[in-house]
Amino acid sequence: MKFLLYILLMISTSQVFAVDSEQEILRLKKGEYYYHYLTGDFPSAMNQLAQWRDTGGAIAGEADVMEAAMLLSLGLHQQAQHIFERIQQTGSDASSQAWFYLAQRWYELGHYESVLFSIGQMSIEGLKDSVIAEAQFMKASAFIELGEHKKAQKQISTMARDGIWTGYARHNYILAMFDGNNSGQSLALLIEDATYYLPQTQEGKDLKDRINLIAGLHYLQGGKNRSADKHLKNISLDGPYTPAALLQYGWGQVEQGRYDQALQPWRDLQTRFNRFDPEVMESMLGVPHVLELIRAHTQALKTYEVTEQRLTAMKSLVESINTGLSEDPWLERWISQQKDQSWGWQANIEKTLPLDDTSAVLKNLLVEDAFVNQMTEYRDLVLLSDYLIEKEESLRLWITLVDKRERESKADQAKPLIEKASRELDIAKDEFKHLEAYLQQSDGDLFALPNKVEESNISLLVNSAKSIERLIKKNKASRNVEQYKQRWARVKGVFLWQMNEDKPQKQWQLKKELVAMNRLIKQADTQLLEVRLAHQWAPSAWVGMKDRIIKMLAKTSKIKQLSLQVRNESKQALVAESKVYLDDLTHRLNDYLSQSRLSIARLYDDALQHYVATGAIEELGE
Amino acid sequence: MRLISILLFSLVSSWVLAQTIADNEQASQVSQKTISIKQSVLELNRNLYQLEEDLLSPATTRAGVYFSLSYGEFFEPYSVNITIDDKQPIQYLYTKRQVDALRQGAVQPLKNLNLGPGVHTIKAIAKGVDNNGKNRELVLEQSVEKHDKPLYIELKIQDNKEIQSAELMISQW
Known part of the structure; x- marks a missing residue:
């Protein structure tokens, strides 16, 4: 009975160990997936997810959520949408972290109901504060986008007052208030709160500028120039919103009749920022316009003339860039400057182009999300086709290698070598056994374990004994054999004594050597077993591999051809769109040129008429 | 007109x-x-x-070495250096993003290896800083055994709250 219990215990223990081991391997695979996901290596994460799925249904829910998030990250929305609809219908037991990642992706795509559903599945326990804050921001913004402002306000009130995510949520709420034509004290307080409680970081500073700019523009449109001034003045002079703030501040001053105060920000704008910025171009005509308003006609005329020259130069530059745009490798220069070599939405892309004439002229096109997305798509295609070319080459090399493996395996001399080694090892084992037996027998043998000197001494003793026997047989009276006998017995006694004294040492030495030999034999045995196994496993390195590689190569080549073709189409689309933008820019420059030329003509005409009128008066006076 | x-x-x-x-x-x-x-x-x-x-690496000789961080309160790794049987050195330098990922429970696949059947010795050194900002090295030497199934080796930096320090541990499956 006891024995049975023992066996049962042993079986259950081994089963528990196997289950534990499977669980641990699953944990490693899951952790590996998260590692790829969190470090932005989405293709590897997808590979891992496929393996992870194969391990069983226990994590299928989480895998579904993560796959949806990743497909969204890679820009594959339709596939993600299918998975998400399935999750909504069947429910899922995925972790809060997984739901958070999914919510992030939906938010980027503007699917706000899905954002609220995903955040609704999260539990804040165990999540980091930054994750919770971002989730709260997404929830508040989703409410705003869906027009549920009260819920949004309630959500914002639960958030940490000075967090950056709270700042973004407030910014979105303020924009919604503007869109809804809300005004009054509460809005002013909201703006004040939003700009006051922000972290003292660059991101916080830029957000503060942005909130001030939207507030300034809103008040300018409503004719509240003093409020607009207050916000526009608060915008820093070294941020991304500085050009727009300088231009609008200038117009605000003009509206209020403070012409001289409008000139300074516009001059600042023209000296510090790109001349192709719409704000800068507008200010180029704004300055002489204000000079005209303050009746500085000569200065206005000179400024119009300088503006006309600048606009002409700009127009010829735009036209020359437009002509050579197809051949100009500006997109390739932009791709080559990227440090991140991954593709998909989450790739860390430097969106600013290397500074040159082309990027300066295209600057305003390059800040449009749609165009940047197209550029990113083109970059993805370049990376994908390069990856496919590389894989195609690598598969060809694998075919060569597998062929070599097959040839070497077939011409393999390993088997006779293994057999030979096995025989040699058997001989060594026999010798070991023989020596072991000899060691055991050595206790009873007086002459056991002799060294070379002792062996020669033994043979000397044997020969001496024979000589004495011969002498005894002859038995001559003149020879006293007894003396020899005694001497021989004495020598033998001393010799035996010495051998007996040395025997334990010799036995110990032999025993030590036998232990070492046994260890070596065991090592050789293990090694031989490993070699046998390796030899047995060796065909798995090539059997059936060539067919798999050839199939994969055909598939890779097909996708590569397609990707190269689409890459080409994508580039053509980008160039076409850039040309349309440059044509528009040329038209705009033409408009500005026409305006400046008309103003020059008008001013000359005014001056001439004035001259004629004053000349006629003088003539009349004379 | x-x-x-x-x-x-x-x-x-x-x-x-x-x-x-x-x-x-x-x-x-x-x-x-x-x-x-x-x-x-x-x-x-x-x-x-x-x-x-x-x-x-066919399944028979496949071995994967993984690296993970439990909490990471007492140790932040900068690099890890591993040798197996004094050969096949694996070296890795960590970026902040990777350390953050490890802190969130991710497990880094350090390397896939080919190991023959039998016992192998792993030596690992993780260099980094402790919670006081001082440079520290965590050292480990242990044997693992490879059978005919894939071998998973996990090197884990585990916080030990009792001694207010971190230790490098190894597990195999």
Whole structure:
């Protein structure tokens, strides 16, 4: 009975160990997936997810959520949408972290109901504060986008007052208030709160500028120039919103009749920022316009003339860039400057182009999300086709290698070598056994374990004994054999004594050597077993591999051809769109040129008429 | 004259509009094709990954070395250096993003190896800083045994709250 219990215990223990081991391997695979996901290596994460799925249904829910998030990250929305609809219908037991990642992706795509559903599945326990804050921001913004402002306000009130995510949520709420034509004290307080409680970081500073700019523009449109001034003045002079703030501040001053105060920000704008910025171009005509308003006609005329020259130069530059745009490798220069070599939405892309004439002229096109997305798509295609070319080459090399493996395996001399080694090892084992037996027998043998000197001494003793026997047989009276006998017995006694004294040492030495030999034999045995196994496993390195590689190569080549073709189409689309933008820019420059030329003509005409009128008066006076 | 101008203007406008629509359609077609290519590449990548794994290390000799961080309160790794049987050195330097990922429970796949059957000795040194900002090294030497199934080796930096320090541990499955 006891024995049975023992066996049962042993079986259950081994089963528990196997289950534990499977669980641990699953944990490693899951952790590996998260590692790829969190470090932005989405293709590897997808590979891992496929393996992870194969391990069983226990994590299928989480895998579904993560796959949806990743497909969204890679820009594959339709596939993600299918998975998400399935999750909504069947429910899922995925972790809060997984739901958070999914919510992030939906938010980027503007699917706000899905954002609220995903955040609704999260539990804040165990999540980091930054994750919770971002989730709260997404929830508040989703409410705003869906027009549920009260819920949004309630959500914002639960958030940490000075967090950056709270700042973004407030910014979105303020924009919604503007869109809804809300005004009054509460809005002013909201703006004040939003700009006051922000972290003292660059991101916080830029957000503060942005909130001030939207507030300034809103008040300018409503004719509240003093409020607009207050916000526009608060915008820093070294941020991304500085050009727009300088231009609008200038117009605000003009509206209020403070012409001289409008000139300074516009001059600042023209000296510090790109001349192709719409704000800068507008200010180029704004300055002489204000000079005209303050009746500085000569200065206005000179400024119009300088503006006309600048606009002409700009127009010829735009036209020359437009002509050579197809051949100009500006997109390739932009791709080559990227440090991140991954593709998909989450790739860390430097969106600013290397500074040159082309990027300066295209600057305003390059800040449009749609165009940047197209550029990113083109970059993805370049990376994908390069990856496919590389894989195609690598598969060809694998075919060569597998062929070599097959040839070497077939011409393999390993088997006779293994057999030979096995025989040699058997001989060594026999010798070991023989020596072991000899060691055991050595206790009873007086002459056991002799060294070379002792062996020669033994043979000397044997020969001496024979000589004495011969002498005894002859038995001559003149020879006293007894003396020899005694001497021989004495020598033998001393010799035996010495051998007996040395025997334990010799036995110990032999025993030590036998232990070492046994260890070596065991090592050789293990090694031989490993070699046998390796030899047995060796065909798995090539059997059936060539067919798999050839199939994969055909598939890779097909996708590569397609990707190269689409890459080409994508580039053509980008160039076409850039040309349309440059044509528009040329038209705009033409408009500005026409305006400046008309103003020059008008001013000359005014001056001439004035001259004629004053000349006629003088003539009349004379 | 004015009528002709209006007609000309409307013709030009309609041509520009048609051109813009055509451009948008072209861009959307390219986007659709790109999505389809991305999907094909993902699928191909999965198959290629499996094939390369099988070619590089058949299941019989496959061994994977993983690295993880439990909490990471008392130790932040800068680099890890591992040798197996005093050969096959594995060295890795960590970025902040990778350390953050490890702190969130991610497990880094350090390397896939080919190991013959039998006992192998692993030596690992993790260099980094402790919670006081001082440089520290965590050292470990241990034996692992490879059978005919894939071997998973996990090196883990575990916080020990009792001694307010971290230790490097190894597990195998």
